[in-house]
Amino acid sequence: MLIAFQGETGAYSEAAGAKYDPSATFLPCPAFEDVFAAVEGGRAECGVLPVENSIGGTIHRNYDLLVQRPLPIVAEIELPVRHSLLALPGTRIQDLKQVYSHPQALAQCERFLRSLTGVEIVASYDTAGSAKMIRQQQLSGVGAIASERAGAVFGLETLRMGVQDQDDNTTRFVVVTREADAAAHIGDRPINKTTIVFSLPNVPGALFKALSVFALREIDVTKIESRPSGRPWEYLFYLDLAIGQHDVRCGRALTHLAEFAPSLKVLGSYPSVVRSAEPVSAPEQEQAQDARMAGGR
């Protein structure tokens, strides 16, 4: 399976794709739009897109693209964001003169970076790109903040794992594919989650009425977010429902909602992530998997 993702080889989006299918190969794309285009045009079988981060929040750009483009969501992936300090093999922390990474990653490791005295902190375009630069230019005395996976891909050594300040930094990704391939992707796993986007006029009680179509049918809402639609006096709502789209209760609720919502789109219905049974959340296993993947390159 060829999976399109935004970023450089070794990026967190690619790691999310590897969690989805450990035997996949990957197509790096410069922008999120290019991920959609690659899947729509048949160059990749599916695409992996970040939709929310536990610190940074929802990535509206990708919701916009999910609304505009015809690709349904067929899976979700949760990936803990764990940064490592990487350098050429044989480097010790005290040898470092510079550390490169994306500004957001540098900000997430601020406490650790402050503990390094006499080291220049340099912002770069992305995390995996910093690791790549160190390998390609054989930069000694230079470190990168990136994923273990990026270290494995570019043959760098981990000087320190888990250098992020907050441990609960998690990104949620979705997998999109062509409508015709959706059933094959989902296979025989139970479909128990549905993501929808709809608009409502900005009148008191409109949201309450919208939620009643789910509450009255005992359908659990697991995510809700409002956003100005861009049209005056109209709001967009993103909802995740703990039910499959083809469940009769879900069908009735959506028909009911469509009676008064000016627009409504189902972005996908798919098996939810089972949080308690995530084998990859143990760092050792993640590392082992990363090493395997790098070996396969």
Add this chain to the structure above:
Amino acid sequence: MLIAFQGETGAYSEAAGAKYDPSATFLPCPAFEDVFAAVEGGRAECGVLPVENSIGGTIHRNYDLLVQRPLPIVAEIELPVRHSLLALPGTRIQDLKQVYSHPQALAQCERFLRSLTGVEIVASYDTAGSAKMIRQQQLSGVGAIASERAGAVFGLETLRMGVQDQDDNTTRFVVVTREADAAAHIGDRPINKTTIVFSLPNVPGALFKALSVFALREIDVTKIESRPSGRPWEYLFYLDLAIGQHDVRCGRALTHLAEFAPSLKVLGSYPSVVRSAEPVSAPEQEQAQDARMAGGR
């Protein structure tokens, strides 16, 4: 008035502060925590914090800090994010060899940047910092993507205004101050908006029940967002209500909500932004204001 903000002089947060009080002076802080600390410690009278961006989404980090810290919200500011291409006076677009900016700003101007042939695009720590570097090091043939305000602060010329790909890129900021100073900040403007955070157990219908306390009292909810609380089976909800905290209907609704919400905090009650009467949304006026402010330094 001294206003604390996160970032370098010339940052968008500083521009938001200037929109709040055109005669203010500013205290740049390295991190969001430092903004809270500066206000709590009395070094600044208030702080300006970004809470959501129309493309990037809600900045959960600042909601977390608003929950943890004792500073109430006393105002909100909406600032259109308009990037300009800046350089040393006398530079023409065809003279440029390099363009510096924060990766997020570069991404937001991708279409424009692709139209510049033979120009190297370089990521840097922040937008205003790139403008500062060009001025301090007198870099000819180098451009920065930053705000008009940053250009005015560092004496750079605007080669092109509005180089962002999407025109509806807006960031919403809040102003926080010490509890004792809140009334003085608000003055005699009508308080018609209240921001609250509360938790709910993850049981079907819990959110519907929570929204009923507002719907049954005809209180409009203008923003809603859910987020896993970090505790298993519990969600946090951010709500903006179109009513002042001291309105009797709001008081009753919050008392009602507290009957079943495990936690509830009012982050502030303040005058809402009046969108239709925003004089600063005209680019010319924003420029004029920026020029005035730079002159005042």
